[in-house]
Amino acid sequence: MNTFESLGLNSALLRAIIEIGYKEPTPVQAEAIPLLIQENIDVISLAQTGTGKTAAFGLPMLEKITPTANGRPQALVLSPTRELCIQIAGELEKFSKYLKVEIVPVYGGASINTQIRRLKQGVDIIVATPGRLMDLMERDVVSLDEIKIVVLDEADEMLSMGFKEDIDAILSQTPSNRLTWLFSATMPEEIRRITKTYMKNPRQISVAGGGQVNENIEHIYHLIDGRDRIKVLTRVLDYYPDIYAIVFCQTKIETQQVADRLIDHGYPAGSLHGDMSQAQREQTMNAFRKRAITILVATDVAARGIDVEDVTHVIHYHLPDDLESFTHRSGRTARAGKKGTSIALVSKNELHRLRTLEKIIKRKIQYAKVPSGMEVCTHQMQYLINRITSEEVNPLAVEEFRPMLDELLEKYHPRDLVERIFSMEFNRLLEMYRNAPDLNVNPEKNGKAYDDTVPSTGGLRRWYINVGIKDGMYWQDVKDFLKEKGNLGRNDVTGVETLSSFSTFKCTEEVARRIQKGLQGFTLQGRKIFIKEDTKKDFSPRKPERDSRDKRRSQML
Numbered sequence: 001m002n003t004f005e006s007l008g009l010n011s012a013l014l015r016a017i018i019e020i021g022y023k024e025p026t027p028v029q030a031e032a033i034p035l036l037i038q039e040n041i042d043v044i045s046l047a048q049t050g051t052g053k054t055a056a057f058g059l060p061m062l063e064k065i066t067p068t069a070n071g072r073p074q075a076l077v078l079s080p081t082r083e084l085c086i087q088i089a090g091e092l093e094k095f096s097k098y099l100k101v102e103i104v105p106v107y108g109g110a111s112i113n114t115q116i117r118r119l120k121q122g123v124d125i126i127v128a129t130p131g132r133l134m135d136l137m138e139r140d141v142v143s144l145d146e147i148k149i150v151v152l153d154e155a156d157e158m159l160s161m162g163f164k165e166d167i168d169a170i171l172s173q174t175p176s177n178r179l180t181w182l183f184s185a186t187m188p189e190e191i192r193r194i195t196k197t198y199m200k201n202p203r204q205i206s207v208a209g210g211g212q213v214n215e216n217i218e219h220i221y222h223l224i225d226g227r228d229r230i231k232v233l234t235r236v237l238d239y240y241p242d243i244y245a246i247v248f249c250q251t252k253i254e255t256q257q258v259a260d261r262l263i264d265h266g267y268p269a270g271s272l273h274g275d276m277s278q279a280q281r282e283q284t285m286n287a288f289r290k291r292a293i294t295i296l297v298a299t300d301v302a303a304r305g306i307d308v309e310d311v312t313h314v315i316h317y318h319l320p321d322d323l324e325s326f327t328h329r330s331g332r333t334a335r336a337g338k339k340g341t342s343i344a345l346v347s348k349n350e351l352h353r354l355r356t357l358e359k360i361i362k363r364k365i366q367y368a369k370v371p372s373g374m375e376v377c378t379h380q381m382q383y384l385i386n387r388i389t390s391e392e393v394n395p396l397a398v399e400e401f402r403p404m405l406d407e408l409l410e411k412y413h414p415r416d417l418v419e420r421i422f423s424m425e426f427n428r429l430l431e432m433y434r435n436a437p438d439l440n441v442n443p444e445k446n447g448k449a450y451d452d453t454v455p456s457t458g459g460l461r462r463w464y465i466n467v468g469i470k471d472g473m474y475w476q477d478v479k480d481f482l483k484e485k486g487n488l489g490r491n492d493v494t495g496v497e498t499l500s501s502f503s504t505f506k507c508t509e510e511v512a513r514r515i516q517k518g519l520q521g522f523t524l525q526g527r528k529i530f531i532k533e534d535t536k537k538d539f540s541p542r543k544p545e546r547d548s549r550d551k552r553r554s555q556m557l
Protein backbone atom coordinates (compact mmCIF):
# COMPACT_ATOMS: atom_id res chain seq x y z
CA MET A 1 0.00 0.00 0.00
CA ASN A 2 1.23 3.49 -0.83
CA THR A 3 1.45 5.85 2.09
CA PHE A 4 1.93 9.58 2.20
CA GLU A 5 5.09 8.93 4.28
CA SER A 6 6.64 7.04 1.36
CA LEU A 7 6.09 9.88 -1.11
CA GLY A 8 8.87 12.09 0.21
CA LEU A 9 6.83 14.80 1.88
CA ASN A 10 8.23 16.69 4.87
CA SER A 11 6.86 16.17 8.36
CA ALA A 12 4.98 19.48 8.47
CA LEU A 13 3.00 18.52 5.38
CA LEU A 14 2.45 14.97 6.65
CA ARG A 15 1.09 16.30 9.93
CA ALA A 16 -1.38 18.53 8.12
CA ILE A 17 -2.51 15.71 5.83
CA ILE A 18 -3.17 13.42 8.79
CA GLU A 19 -5.20 16.17 10.46
CA ILE A 20 -7.24 16.69 7.31
CA GLY A 21 -8.01 12.98 7.42
CA TYR A 22 -6.41 11.68 4.23
CA LYS A 23 -5.42 8.08 4.94
CA GLU A 24 -3.64 7.11 1.75
CA PRO A 25 -2.76 8.89 -1.48
CA THR A 26 -5.08 8.56 -4.45
CA PRO A 27 -3.48 7.01 -7.58
CA VAL A 28 -2.78 10.41 -9.17
CA GLN A 29 -1.18 11.61 -5.94
CA ALA A 30 0.95 8.47 -5.59
CA GLU A 31 2.15 8.93 -9.14
CA ALA A 32 2.65 12.68 -9.27
CA ILE A 33 3.93 13.66 -5.84
CA PRO A 34 7.29 11.78 -5.76
CA LEU A 35 7.96 12.60 -9.41
CA LEU A 36 7.27 16.32 -9.01
CA ILE A 37 9.33 16.51 -5.83
CA GLN A 38 12.34 14.67 -7.21
CA GLU A 39 12.53 15.92 -10.75
CA ASN A 40 12.46 19.35 -12.28
CA ILE A 41 10.24 18.63 -15.24
CA ASP A 42 7.08 19.85 -16.89
CA VAL A 43 4.26 17.44 -16.33
CA ILE A 44 0.86 16.81 -17.77
CA SER A 45 -1.36 14.55 -15.75
CA LEU A 46 -4.71 13.14 -16.75
CA ALA A 47 -6.84 11.91 -13.90
CA GLN A 48 -10.54 11.49 -13.34
CA THR A 49 -12.63 14.14 -11.68
CA GLY A 50 -12.66 14.22 -7.91
CA THR A 51 -9.47 12.21 -7.47
CA GLY A 52 -7.48 14.81 -5.59
CA LYS A 53 -5.56 16.64 -8.28
CA THR A 54 -5.29 19.73 -6.08
CA ALA A 55 -3.20 17.84 -3.54
CA ALA A 56 -1.31 16.11 -6.36
CA PHE A 57 0.15 19.45 -7.45
CA GLY A 58 -0.30 21.39 -4.20
CA LEU A 59 1.78 19.14 -1.96
CA PRO A 60 4.86 18.98 -4.21
CA MET A 61 4.53 22.69 -4.83
CA LEU A 62 4.62 23.37 -1.09
CA GLU A 63 7.52 20.94 -0.73
CA LYS A 64 9.53 22.65 -3.46
CA ILE A 65 9.24 26.32 -2.60
CA THR A 66 11.39 27.92 0.05
CA PRO A 67 9.81 31.11 1.30
CA THR A 68 12.25 33.97 1.08
CA ALA A 69 12.48 37.16 3.02
CA ASN A 70 11.69 39.35 0.00
CA GLY A 71 8.14 38.01 -0.10
CA ARG A 72 8.04 37.60 -3.89
CA PRO A 73 5.85 34.80 -5.22
CA GLN A 74 7.54 31.55 -6.16
CA ALA A 75 4.57 29.63 -7.38
CA LEU A 76 1.53 30.58 -9.39
CA VAL A 77 -1.69 28.66 -9.90
CA LEU A 78 -3.88 29.95 -12.73
CA SER A 79 -7.50 28.88 -12.72
CA PRO A 80 -10.54 29.98 -14.72
CA THR A 81 -13.07 30.99 -12.07
CA ARG A 82 -13.28 32.80 -8.79
CA GLU A 83 -14.85 29.82 -7.03
CA LEU A 84 -11.94 27.62 -8.02
CA CYS A 85 -9.39 30.21 -6.92
CA ILE A 86 -10.96 30.39 -3.50
CA GLN A 87 -11.24 26.62 -3.28
CA ILE A 88 -7.64 25.91 -4.33
CA ALA A 89 -6.23 28.60 -2.06
CA GLY A 90 -8.29 27.12 0.80
CA GLU A 91 -6.89 23.62 0.15
CA LEU A 92 -3.32 24.93 -0.02
CA GLU A 93 -3.89 26.79 3.27
CA LYS A 94 -4.93 23.54 4.90
CA PHE A 95 -1.90 21.66 3.59
CA SER A 96 0.45 24.43 4.73
CA LYS A 97 -0.95 24.73 8.25
CA TYR A 98 2.47 23.92 9.76
CA LEU A 99 4.54 25.81 7.23
CA LYS A 100 5.22 29.50 7.04
CA VAL A 101 3.81 30.10 3.60
CA GLU A 102 1.74 33.04 2.42
CA ILE A 103 -0.95 32.07 -0.06
CA VAL A 104 -2.96 34.84 -1.68
CA PRO A 105 -5.96 34.24 -3.95
CA VAL A 106 -6.58 37.03 -6.45
CA TYR A 107 -9.71 37.05 -8.56
CA GLY A 108 -12.13 39.50 -10.12
CA GLY A 109 -15.24 40.78 -8.45
CA ALA A 110 -13.54 41.23 -5.08
CA SER A 111 -11.82 44.38 -3.80
CA ILE A 112 -8.58 44.88 -5.67
CA ASN A 113 -7.25 47.11 -2.90
CA THR A 114 -7.53 44.35 -0.31
CA GLN A 115 -5.70 42.03 -2.69
CA ILE A 116 -3.00 44.66 -3.31
CA ARG A 117 -2.54 45.11 0.45
CA ARG A 118 -2.11 41.37 0.93
CA LEU A 119 0.33 41.09 -1.95
CA LYS A 120 2.41 43.96 -0.60
CA GLN A 121 2.73 42.17 2.73
CA GLY A 122 4.57 39.37 0.91
CA VAL A 123 3.34 36.31 -0.86
CA ASP A 124 4.78 32.88 -1.70
CA ILE A 125 1.98 31.38 -3.76
CA ILE A 126 -0.53 33.29 -5.86
CA VAL A 127 -3.71 31.55 -6.93
CA ALA A 128 -5.24 33.73 -9.63
CA THR A 129 -7.75 34.16 -12.38
CA PRO A 130 -5.87 35.46 -15.43
CA GLY A 131 -7.85 38.70 -15.81
CA ARG A 132 -7.31 39.95 -12.28
CA LEU A 133 -3.65 38.94 -12.27
CA MET A 134 -3.15 41.00 -15.44
CA ASP A 135 -4.73 43.99 -13.72
CA LEU A 136 -2.38 43.60 -10.80
CA MET A 137 0.65 43.20 -13.04
CA GLU A 138 -0.29 46.34 -14.93
CA ARG A 139 -0.43 48.20 -11.61
CA ASP A 140 3.05 46.90 -10.82
CA VAL A 141 2.02 45.33 -7.56
CA VAL A 142 3.07 41.86 -8.46
CA SER A 143 6.26 40.63 -9.94
CA LEU A 144 6.60 37.16 -11.39
CA ASP A 145 10.35 37.07 -11.93
CA GLU A 146 10.97 34.59 -9.14
CA ILE A 147 8.26 32.15 -10.11
CA LYS A 148 9.57 28.58 -10.09
CA ILE A 149 6.35 26.68 -10.68
CA VAL A 150 3.24 27.48 -12.68
CA VAL A 151 0.18 25.26 -12.44
CA LEU A 152 -2.44 25.56 -15.16
CA ASP A 153 -5.67 24.35 -13.64
CA GLU A 154 -8.62 23.67 -15.96
CA ALA A 155 -6.45 25.12 -18.70
CA ASP A 156 -8.84 24.25 -21.52
CA GLU A 157 -11.57 26.21 -19.79
CA MET A 158 -9.32 29.25 -19.46
CA LEU A 159 -8.69 29.18 -23.18
CA SER A 160 -12.38 28.67 -23.95
CA MET A 161 -13.12 31.73 -21.89
CA GLY A 162 -10.79 33.81 -24.05
CA PHE A 163 -7.90 34.10 -21.62
CA LYS A 164 -5.28 33.05 -24.14
CA GLU A 165 -3.72 36.50 -24.50
CA ASP A 166 -3.69 37.02 -20.76
CA ILE A 167 -2.05 33.65 -20.18
CA ASP A 168 0.55 34.45 -22.85
CA ALA A 169 1.27 37.80 -21.23
CA ILE A 170 1.44 36.33 -17.73
CA LEU A 171 3.72 33.45 -18.66
CA SER A 172 6.03 35.73 -20.64
CA GLN A 173 6.72 37.54 -17.37
CA THR A 174 7.82 34.36 -15.61
CA PRO A 175 11.38 33.00 -15.88
CA SER A 176 11.91 30.72 -18.86
CA ASN A 177 13.27 27.94 -16.64
CA ARG A 178 10.05 27.77 -14.63
CA LEU A 179 8.27 24.45 -14.34
CA THR A 180 4.78 24.11 -15.78
CA TRP A 181 2.40 21.51 -14.45
CA LEU A 182 -0.94 20.79 -16.00
CA PHE A 183 -3.60 18.62 -14.44
CA SER A 184 -6.82 17.82 -16.21
CA ALA A 185 -9.68 15.36 -16.21
CA THR A 186 -10.08 15.46 -19.98
CA MET A 187 -7.80 15.80 -22.96
CA PRO A 188 -9.54 18.04 -25.45
CA GLU A 189 -7.66 19.47 -28.41
CA GLU A 190 -7.00 22.72 -26.50
CA ILE A 191 -4.98 20.86 -23.91
CA ARG A 192 -2.76 19.40 -26.61
CA ARG A 193 -2.22 22.90 -27.97
CA ILE A 194 -1.41 24.22 -24.50
CA THR A 195 1.18 21.52 -24.02
CA LYS A 196 2.85 22.63 -27.21
CA THR A 197 2.66 26.36 -26.48
CA TYR A 198 3.50 26.57 -22.83
CA MET A 199 5.42 23.45 -21.85
CA LYS A 200 8.90 22.06 -22.44
CA ASN A 201 9.08 18.32 -23.18
CA PRO A 202 6.24 17.61 -20.81
CA ARG A 203 6.16 14.15 -19.30
CA GLN A 204 2.69 12.72 -19.41
CA ILE A 205 1.81 10.72 -16.38
CA SER A 206 -1.07 8.39 -16.66
CA VAL A 207 -2.58 6.76 -13.70
CA ALA A 208 -3.12 3.01 -13.67
CA GLY A 209 -6.84 2.42 -13.90
CA GLY A 210 -7.22 6.16 -14.35
CA GLY A 211 -8.08 7.95 -17.54
CA GLN A 212 -11.39 9.64 -17.86
CA VAL A 213 -13.70 6.99 -16.47
CA ASN A 214 -15.00 7.47 -12.99
CA GLU A 215 -16.58 4.11 -12.24
CA ASN A 216 -18.34 5.52 -9.22
CA ILE A 217 -20.68 7.60 -11.35
CA GLU A 218 -23.84 5.87 -12.51
CA HIS A 219 -24.91 7.47 -15.80
CA ILE A 220 -28.57 7.45 -16.79
CA TYR A 221 -30.72 9.45 -19.17
CA HIS A 222 -34.42 10.15 -19.50
CA LEU A 223 -35.92 10.54 -22.96
CA ILE A 224 -38.29 13.47 -22.85
CA ASP A 225 -40.18 16.02 -24.87
CA GLY A 226 -38.13 19.22 -24.70
CA ARG A 227 -41.24 21.15 -23.67
CA ASP A 228 -41.54 19.08 -20.50
CA ARG A 229 -38.02 19.73 -19.29
CA ILE A 230 -38.91 21.68 -16.16
CA LYS A 231 -41.67 19.18 -15.25
CA VAL A 232 -39.26 16.30 -15.62
CA LEU A 233 -36.71 18.12 -13.51
CA THR A 234 -39.13 18.69 -10.64
CA ARG A 235 -40.32 15.11 -10.86
CA VAL A 236 -36.76 13.83 -10.66
CA LEU A 237 -36.10 16.13 -7.70
CA ASP A 238 -39.25 14.84 -5.99
CA TYR A 239 -38.38 11.23 -6.68
CA TYR A 240 -35.07 11.22 -4.82
CA PRO A 241 -35.42 11.90 -1.12
CA ASP A 242 -32.56 13.94 0.32
CA ILE A 243 -31.29 14.81 -3.12
CA TYR A 244 -28.27 17.14 -3.03
CA ALA A 245 -27.81 18.09 -6.63
CA ILE A 246 -26.20 20.36 -9.18
CA VAL A 247 -28.38 21.07 -12.22
CA PHE A 248 -26.41 22.19 -15.26
CA CYS A 249 -27.93 24.56 -17.81
CA GLN A 250 -26.46 25.89 -21.02
CA THR A 251 -26.82 29.63 -20.65
CA LYS A 252 -26.86 32.20 -17.87
CA ILE A 253 -30.44 33.12 -18.75
CA GLU A 254 -31.62 29.54 -18.64
CA THR A 255 -29.78 28.97 -15.36
CA GLN A 256 -31.55 31.90 -13.75
CA GLN A 257 -34.92 30.91 -15.23
CA VAL A 258 -34.67 27.33 -14.01
CA ALA A 259 -33.55 28.39 -10.53
CA ASP A 260 -36.39 30.93 -10.34
CA ARG A 261 -38.96 28.34 -11.40
CA LEU A 262 -37.69 25.91 -8.76
CA ILE A 263 -37.72 28.54 -6.05
CA ASP A 264 -41.25 29.59 -7.07
CA HIS A 265 -42.31 25.97 -6.62
CA GLY A 266 -40.82 25.84 -3.16
CA TYR A 267 -37.59 23.96 -3.85
CA PRO A 268 -34.49 24.96 -1.86
CA ALA A 269 -32.62 26.06 -4.99
CA GLY A 270 -30.08 28.72 -5.90
CA SER A 271 -28.30 29.80 -9.06
CA LEU A 272 -24.64 30.23 -9.91
CA HIS A 273 -23.57 32.04 -13.07
CA GLY A 274 -21.39 34.81 -14.36
CA ASP A 275 -24.07 37.55 -14.31
CA MET A 276 -24.13 37.44 -10.52
CA SER A 277 -21.96 39.62 -8.35
CA GLN A 278 -19.06 38.00 -6.56
CA ALA A 279 -20.85 38.48 -3.23
CA GLN A 280 -23.99 36.74 -4.55
CA ARG A 281 -21.92 33.87 -5.92
CA GLU A 282 -20.12 33.37 -2.63
CA GLN A 283 -23.40 33.55 -0.75
CA THR A 284 -24.91 30.84 -2.97
CA MET A 285 -21.87 28.59 -2.68
CA ASN A 286 -21.84 28.96 1.12
CA ALA A 287 -25.55 28.21 1.33
CA PHE A 288 -25.04 25.16 -0.88
CA ARG A 289 -22.09 23.88 1.13
CA LYS A 290 -24.09 24.30 4.34
CA ARG A 291 -27.13 22.70 2.67
CA ALA A 292 -29.36 25.67 3.27
CA ILE A 293 -29.99 25.15 -0.42
CA THR A 294 -29.74 21.62 -1.76
CA ILE A 295 -30.19 22.25 -5.48
CA LEU A 296 -27.61 24.37 -7.22
CA VAL A 297 -28.50 25.44 -10.75
CA ALA A 298 -25.31 26.40 -12.56
CA THR A 299 -23.57 27.07 -15.83
CA ASP A 300 -20.68 24.85 -16.84
CA VAL A 301 -18.11 27.52 -16.36
CA ALA A 302 -19.25 28.77 -12.96
CA ALA A 303 -19.29 25.26 -11.53
CA ARG A 304 -16.14 23.92 -13.24
CA GLY A 305 -13.96 22.10 -10.72
CA ILE A 306 -15.96 22.94 -7.62
CA ASP A 307 -15.56 20.44 -4.86
CA VAL A 308 -18.60 20.01 -2.65
CA GLU A 309 -18.76 16.91 -0.53
CA ASP A 310 -21.47 14.31 -1.06
CA VAL A 311 -23.30 15.79 -4.03
CA THR A 312 -25.69 12.90 -4.80
CA HIS A 313 -26.78 13.85 -8.33
CA VAL A 314 -25.68 15.88 -11.29
CA ILE A 315 -28.53 16.69 -13.62
CA HIS A 316 -27.88 17.80 -17.19
CA TYR A 317 -30.91 19.95 -17.95
CA HIS A 318 -29.56 20.07 -21.48
CA LEU A 319 -26.57 18.22 -22.83
CA PRO A 320 -23.61 20.58 -23.02
CA ASP A 321 -22.61 22.08 -26.37
CA ASP A 322 -19.08 21.07 -25.74
CA LEU A 323 -19.25 17.40 -24.92
CA GLU A 324 -16.01 17.44 -22.89
CA SER A 325 -17.96 19.47 -20.35
CA PHE A 326 -20.09 16.42 -19.65
CA THR A 327 -17.18 14.78 -17.84
CA HIS A 328 -16.46 17.89 -15.80
CA ARG A 329 -20.13 18.32 -14.93
CA SER A 330 -20.69 14.70 -13.96
CA GLY A 331 -17.52 14.79 -11.91
CA ARG A 332 -19.13 17.13 -9.36
CA THR A 333 -20.59 13.95 -7.87
CA ALA A 334 -18.85 10.71 -6.86
CA ARG A 335 -15.85 12.55 -5.49
CA ALA A 336 -13.12 11.14 -3.27
CA GLY A 337 -14.21 7.54 -3.81
CA LYS A 338 -17.92 8.07 -3.12
CA LYS A 339 -20.82 7.12 -5.39
CA GLY A 340 -23.12 9.41 -7.35
CA THR A 341 -25.56 9.58 -10.25
CA SER A 342 -25.53 11.67 -13.38
CA ILE A 343 -28.91 12.15 -15.06
CA ALA A 344 -29.25 13.63 -18.52
CA LEU A 345 -32.58 14.98 -19.74
CA VAL A 346 -32.47 14.20 -23.42
CA SER A 347 -34.93 15.02 -26.17
CA LYS A 348 -35.00 12.91 -29.28
CA ASN A 349 -32.97 15.35 -31.30
CA GLU A 350 -30.22 15.17 -28.68
CA LEU A 351 -30.03 11.37 -28.83
CA HIS A 352 -27.27 11.19 -31.40
CA ARG A 353 -25.13 13.45 -29.21
CA LEU A 354 -25.70 11.06 -26.34
CA ARG A 355 -24.20 8.28 -28.43
CA THR A 356 -21.13 10.43 -29.19
CA LEU A 357 -20.85 11.13 -25.49
CA GLU A 358 -20.83 7.46 -24.63
CA LYS A 359 -17.74 7.13 -26.78
CA ILE A 360 -16.03 10.07 -25.10
CA ILE A 361 -16.70 8.91 -21.56
CA LYS A 362 -16.22 5.26 -22.51
CA ARG A 363 -19.33 4.32 -20.60
CA LYS A 364 -22.85 3.28 -21.47
CA ILE A 365 -25.44 5.82 -20.45
CA GLN A 366 -28.40 3.73 -19.36
CA TYR A 367 -31.91 4.64 -20.41
CA ALA A 368 -34.26 5.05 -17.45
CA LYS A 369 -37.93 5.94 -17.49
CA VAL A 370 -39.02 9.21 -15.93
CA PRO A 371 -40.71 8.04 -12.72
CA SER A 372 -44.48 8.09 -12.81
CA GLY A 373 -46.43 10.13 -10.26
CA MET A 374 -47.24 7.00 -8.26
CA GLU A 375 -43.60 5.92 -8.32
CA VAL A 376 -42.59 9.27 -6.84
CA CYS A 377 -45.11 8.82 -4.01
CA THR A 378 -44.19 5.17 -3.36
CA HIS A 379 -40.48 5.95 -3.32
CA GLN A 380 -40.95 8.80 -0.85
CA MET A 381 -43.26 6.64 1.26
CA GLN A 382 -40.67 3.86 1.43
CA TYR A 383 -38.09 6.42 2.46
CA LEU A 384 -40.33 7.75 5.23
CA ILE A 385 -40.99 4.23 6.50
CA ASN A 386 -37.26 3.50 6.53
CA ARG A 387 -36.59 6.70 8.38
CA ILE A 388 -39.22 5.98 11.00
CA THR A 389 -38.27 2.35 11.51
CA SER A 390 -34.53 2.95 11.63
CA GLU A 391 -34.79 5.89 14.03
CA GLU A 392 -33.31 5.12 17.42
CA VAL A 393 -35.69 5.90 20.23
CA ASN A 394 -34.30 8.37 22.71
CA PRO A 395 -35.50 6.93 26.04
CA LEU A 396 -34.82 10.10 28.02
CA ALA A 397 -36.82 12.33 25.71
CA VAL A 398 -39.60 9.76 25.52
CA GLU A 399 -39.75 9.48 29.32
CA GLU A 400 -39.97 13.21 29.68
CA PHE A 401 -43.01 13.40 27.42
CA ARG A 402 -44.47 10.04 28.36
CA PRO A 403 -47.74 11.44 29.74
CA MET A 404 -48.44 13.33 26.52
CA LEU A 405 -47.59 10.31 24.39
CA ASP A 406 -49.75 8.04 26.56
CA GLU A 407 -52.65 10.43 26.27
CA LEU A 408 -52.26 10.41 22.49
CA LEU A 409 -52.28 6.63 22.42
CA GLU A 410 -55.34 6.48 24.66
CA LYS A 411 -57.23 8.86 22.42
CA TYR A 412 -56.24 7.39 19.05
CA HIS A 413 -55.82 3.95 17.65
CA PRO A 414 -52.19 3.38 16.44
CA ARG A 415 -53.52 2.80 12.90
CA ASP A 416 -55.24 6.19 13.05
CA LEU A 417 -52.01 7.82 14.18
CA VAL A 418 -50.00 6.24 11.39
CA GLU A 419 -52.59 7.41 8.87
CA ARG A 420 -52.40 10.93 10.19
CA ILE A 421 -48.61 10.99 9.99
CA PHE A 422 -48.84 9.68 6.45
CA SER A 423 -51.37 12.35 5.45
CA MET A 424 -49.28 15.07 7.03
CA GLU A 425 -46.30 14.09 4.92
CA PHE A 426 -48.05 13.08 1.74
CA ASN A 427 -51.09 15.23 1.13
CA ARG A 428 -49.16 17.73 -0.96
CA LEU A 429 -47.30 15.09 -2.91
CA LEU A 430 -50.41 13.01 -3.58
CA GLU A 431 -52.37 16.06 -4.62
CA MET A 432 -49.65 16.95 -7.07
CA TYR A 433 -49.04 13.49 -8.44
CA ARG A 434 -52.44 11.77 -8.33
CA ASN A 435 -53.18 12.51 -11.99
CA ALA A 436 -49.69 13.33 -13.11
CA PRO A 437 -49.06 12.71 -16.81
CA ASP A 438 -46.53 10.24 -18.14
CA LEU A 439 -43.52 12.33 -19.13
CA ASN A 440 -41.73 9.65 -21.10
CA VAL A 441 -41.24 9.84 -24.81
CA ASN A 442 -41.37 6.64 -26.73
CA PRO A 443 -38.42 6.70 -29.11
CA GLU A 444 -40.43 4.81 -31.72
CA LYS A 445 -43.68 6.72 -31.53
CA ASN A 446 -44.92 10.05 -30.21
CA GLY A 447 -41.74 12.00 -29.63
CA LYS A 448 -40.22 13.93 -32.48
CA ALA A 449 -36.51 13.94 -33.10
CA TYR A 450 -36.73 17.36 -34.62
CA ASP A 451 -39.42 19.58 -35.96
CA ASP A 452 -40.65 17.48 -38.86
CA THR A 453 -44.30 18.47 -39.02
CA VAL A 454 -45.84 18.66 -42.46
CA PRO A 455 -46.83 22.18 -43.46
CA SER A 456 -50.37 22.89 -44.54
CA THR A 457 -49.55 24.40 -47.93
CA GLY A 458 -46.77 24.28 -50.49
CA GLY A 459 -44.40 27.06 -51.56
CA LEU A 460 -42.06 26.78 -48.63
CA ARG A 461 -39.20 29.19 -48.09
CA ARG A 462 -36.62 29.37 -45.35
CA TRP A 463 -36.72 32.32 -42.98
CA TYR A 464 -34.38 33.76 -40.42
CA ILE A 465 -35.36 35.18 -37.02
CA ASN A 466 -33.01 36.94 -34.59
CA VAL A 467 -33.80 34.90 -31.47
CA GLY A 468 -31.87 31.88 -30.27
CA ILE A 469 -30.52 29.88 -27.39
CA LYS A 470 -28.90 32.89 -25.78
CA ASP A 471 -32.41 34.27 -25.30
CA GLY A 472 -33.24 31.07 -23.44
CA MET A 473 -35.17 29.72 -26.44
CA TYR A 474 -34.84 26.27 -27.99
CA TRP A 475 -36.54 25.14 -31.18
CA GLN A 476 -39.79 24.27 -29.45
CA ASP A 477 -39.89 27.73 -27.85
CA VAL A 478 -39.14 29.44 -31.15
CA LYS A 479 -41.89 27.47 -32.83
CA ASP A 480 -44.36 28.30 -30.07
CA PHE A 481 -43.33 31.95 -30.28
CA LEU A 482 -43.88 32.08 -34.06
CA LYS A 483 -47.22 30.32 -33.70
CA GLU A 484 -48.31 32.79 -31.09
CA LYS A 485 -47.17 35.87 -33.00
CA GLY A 486 -48.65 34.76 -36.34
CA ASN A 487 -51.69 33.15 -34.75
CA LEU A 488 -50.78 30.04 -36.71
CA GLY A 489 -51.92 26.46 -36.93
CA ARG A 490 -49.88 23.52 -35.74
CA ASN A 491 -48.14 22.80 -39.03
CA ASP A 492 -47.74 26.27 -40.52
CA VAL A 493 -44.12 26.53 -39.46
CA THR A 494 -41.70 23.67 -39.83
CA GLY A 495 -38.00 22.78 -39.87
CA VAL A 496 -37.09 25.06 -36.97
CA GLU A 497 -33.38 25.05 -36.17
CA THR A 498 -32.11 27.11 -33.31
CA LEU A 499 -28.55 28.26 -32.79
CA SER A 500 -26.96 30.54 -30.28
CA SER A 501 -28.15 33.91 -31.55
CA PHE A 502 -30.64 33.14 -34.30
CA SER A 503 -32.98 30.50 -35.65
CA THR A 504 -34.26 29.49 -39.06
CA PHE A 505 -37.54 27.92 -40.06
CA LYS A 506 -39.62 27.10 -43.10
CA CYS A 507 -43.03 28.49 -43.99
CA THR A 508 -44.95 29.96 -46.91
CA GLU A 509 -44.76 33.64 -47.78
CA GLU A 510 -48.31 34.14 -46.56
CA VAL A 511 -47.51 32.63 -43.16
CA ALA A 512 -44.35 34.76 -42.96
CA ARG A 513 -46.45 37.90 -43.57
CA ARG A 514 -48.71 36.95 -40.67
CA ILE A 515 -45.69 36.48 -38.40
CA GLN A 516 -44.25 39.83 -39.55
CA LYS A 517 -47.52 41.51 -38.71
CA GLY A 518 -47.57 39.90 -35.27
CA LEU A 519 -44.01 41.02 -34.62
CA GLN A 520 -44.66 44.68 -35.42
CA GLY A 521 -43.45 46.76 -32.50
CA PHE A 522 -42.32 43.68 -30.56
CA THR A 523 -39.01 43.90 -28.70
CA LEU A 524 -37.07 41.46 -26.55
CA GLN A 525 -34.78 43.04 -23.99
CA GLY A 526 -34.83 46.24 -26.00
CA ARG A 527 -34.04 44.44 -29.26
CA LYS A 528 -36.41 44.57 -32.21
CA ILE A 529 -37.31 41.03 -33.27
CA PHE A 530 -37.74 40.48 -36.98
CA ILE A 531 -37.84 37.77 -39.60
CA LYS A 532 -36.35 37.94 -43.06
CA GLU A 533 -36.07 35.50 -45.86
CA ASP A 534 -32.98 33.34 -45.71
CA THR A 535 -31.71 33.46 -49.26
CA LYS A 536 -29.77 30.23 -49.00
CA LYS A 537 -31.67 28.15 -51.52
CA ASP A 538 -31.61 24.53 -50.44
CA PHE A 539 -33.36 23.16 -47.38
CA SER A 540 -30.76 20.63 -46.41
CA PRO A 541 -29.86 20.88 -42.74
CA ARG A 542 -27.38 23.70 -42.37
CA LYS A 543 -24.15 23.39 -40.56
CA PRO A 544 -24.45 25.61 -37.52
CA GLU A 545 -22.65 28.85 -38.21
CA ARG A 546 -20.66 28.78 -35.04
CA ASP A 547 -20.36 31.99 -33.16
CA SER A 548 -16.81 32.56 -32.15
CA ARG A 549 -16.25 30.38 -29.14
CA ASP A 550 -15.53 33.34 -26.89
CA LYS A 551 -18.81 34.92 -27.80
CA ARG A 552 -20.68 31.72 -27.06
CA ARG A 553 -18.84 31.36 -23.78
CA SER A 554 -19.89 34.79 -22.65
CA GLN A 555 -23.49 33.58 -22.86
CA MET A 556 -22.65 30.45 -20.99
CA LEU A 557 -20.46 31.78 -18.21
Ligand SMILES: Nc1ncnc2c1ncn2[C@@H]1O[C@H](COP(=O)(O)OP(=O)(O)OP(=O)(O)O)[C@@H](O)[C@H]1O
Nearest residue numbers: 022024025026049050051052053054185305307336
Ligand atom coordinates in the same frame (compact mmCIF):
# COMPACT_ATOMS: atom_id res chain seq x y z
N1 LIG B 1 -5.76 11.16 -0.45
C1 LIG B 1 -7.00 11.56 -0.23
N2 LIG B 1 -7.81 10.90 0.64
C2 LIG B 1 -9.07 11.31 0.86
N3 LIG B 1 -9.65 12.38 0.29
C3 LIG B 1 -8.92 13.09 -0.60
C4 LIG B 1 -7.56 12.72 -0.89
N4 LIG B 1 -7.08 13.61 -1.79
C5 LIG B 1 -8.07 14.48 -2.04
N5 LIG B 1 -9.17 14.18 -1.33
C6 LIG B 1 -10.48 14.90 -1.35
O1 LIG B 1 -11.13 14.58 -2.58
C7 LIG B 1 -11.88 15.69 -3.06
C8 LIG B 1 -11.56 15.97 -4.52
O2 LIG B 1 -10.29 16.55 -4.65
P1 LIG B 1 -9.96 17.66 -5.76
O3 LIG B 1 -10.93 18.78 -5.70
O4 LIG B 1 -8.51 17.98 -5.67
O5 LIG B 1 -10.27 16.78 -7.07
P2 LIG B 1 -9.90 17.05 -8.59
O6 LIG B 1 -9.22 15.82 -9.06
O7 LIG B 1 -9.19 18.34 -8.74
O8 LIG B 1 -11.33 17.11 -9.24
P3 LIG B 1 -11.86 17.91 -10.57
O9 LIG B 1 -11.18 17.29 -11.76
O10 LIG B 1 -13.28 17.57 -10.54
O11 LIG B 1 -11.57 19.34 -10.39
C9 LIG B 1 -11.56 16.84 -2.14
O12 LIG B 1 -12.62 17.03 -1.24
C10 LIG B 1 -10.30 16.41 -1.40
O13 LIG B 1 -10.23 16.98 -0.11
